[in-house]
Amino acid sequence: MAAKRPGRRTGAVTRRCGRGLMTVDDNLSALNSSAAAWGRDPTLVQGAGGNVSIKLDDVMWIKASGTWLADADMQDILVPVAMPASDVPRVKDGYATALRPSIETSVHAALPHRVVVHVHSVDAIAHAVRSDAEAELSQRLSGLAWAFVRYCKPGPTLAAAVRDAHAATSADIFVLANHGLIVAADDVAQADRLLREVVSRLSIAPRLPLAPQGTPSATSIAGFRAVPDPHVISLAVDPTSLAIATGGPLYPDHVVFLGPAPLVVDRYDEINVALADTRRDRASIRWIIVRGSAVLLAHDALRGSDAILRCLADVAARIPPGAPIAPLCAADVDALIDWDAERYRQAMATRSDRPHGAP
Numbered sequence: 001m002a003a004k005r006p007g008r009r010t011g012a013v014t015r016r017c018g019r020g021l022m023t024v025d026d027n028l029s030a031l032n033s034s035a036a037a038w039g040r041d042p043t044l045v046q047g048a049g050g051n052v053s054i055k056l057d058d059v060m061w062i063k064a065s066g067t068w069l070a071d072a073d074m075q076d077i078l079v080p081v082a083m084p085a086s087d088v089p090r091v092k093d094g095y096a097t098a099l100r101p102s103i104e105t106s107v108h109a110a111l112p113h114r115v116v117v118h119v120h121s122v123d124a125i126a127h128a129v130r131s132d133a134e135a136e137l138s139q140r141l142s143g144l145a146w147a148f149v150r151y152c153k154p155g156p157t158l159a160a161a162v163r164d165a166h167a168a169t170s171a172d173i174f175v176l177a178n179h180g181l182i183v184a185a186d187d188v189a190q191a192d193r194l195l196r197e198v199v200s201r202l203s204i205a206p207r208l209p210l211a212p213q214g215t216p217s218a219t220s221i222a223g224f225r226a227v228p229d230p231h232v233i234s235l236a237v238d239p240t241s242l243a244i245a246t247g248g249p250l251y252p253d254h255v256v257f258l259g260p261a262p263l264v265v266d267r268y269d270e271i272n273v274a275l276a277d278t279r280r281d282r283a284s285i286r287w288i289i290v291r292g293s294a295v296l297l298a299h300d301a302l303r304g305s306d307a308i309l310r311c312l313a314d315v316a317a318r319i320p321p322g323a324p325i326a327p328l329c330a331a332d333v334d335a336l337i338d339w340d341a342e343r344y345r346q347a348m349a350t351r352s353d354r355p356h357g358a359p
């Protein structure tokens, strides 16, 4: 349900810009338009990932948890949060909405910039999951005001780290280890330009997907369906991508959507035996890799899991053989799995009222 704004808000002048006065609605419209474009670029945003915000007067409008940036120009995805936002942000008095603010609201509130954009850029992530990330980033982002933020669980802990990084550096670009990218600016157009500049500088040419040898054997089995995307299949075929896919979860959405690890087998006929192994937590197996052959996804996987698998394939294809990878540690993985706010987002992900398919 959309947030209902009191009539006195609509049309209120909030700031001047070069082309005249911008109302609250003008600002929200500009943000929604850009957010939809960012959300429909799978190299920036996958599924319900990423979020945006704009601070106008004493309200911060931020993406609602579980909504998709790709929908921003078709339905209201923004909720108004009272500023200053607390660790448990609340919807601004006088506004009615059934939506809940993004689980990363406190991160947006931690920055003084009017517009904050957070994306899961596959190019940024391909750098940010490496233990040697900072040296490469220093070269690529030379001359820009940027900071590297160590991995923190999304929410108040990450917000504190981003706040500290900004206080120490006055950065408006934040590369989040094992997570993604934040850019912050005074208006939507500036944020869009900055995002494009950073992503361009971080761009890595991906390896082309490798196809399975011989006759394709991609068939579905009970409870799982074969993923047809050749980029995803390459996770099972490309040796470097396979090593990355089986080396441990790399970032929060990887854990939340794909679980702590895939089931890995050498042949299709090993799958049912492996699934029946009582030493495994069957419910935690969201996907299966048949080495050299196929990738299968659970029928009951969360909506958006195909996009998250493609993200992993795109990230892996941008990491060269032998690169030092720093996956999330077991404690970080456990913290993401046992997380109430994330359960709400997952519940939203099971809803089927989204008007169109993948971004």
Ligand SMILES: [Zn+2]
Pocket (backbone or CB within 6 Å): 049, 050, 104, 118, 119, 120, 154, 179, 180
């Ligand atoms: Zn994120």
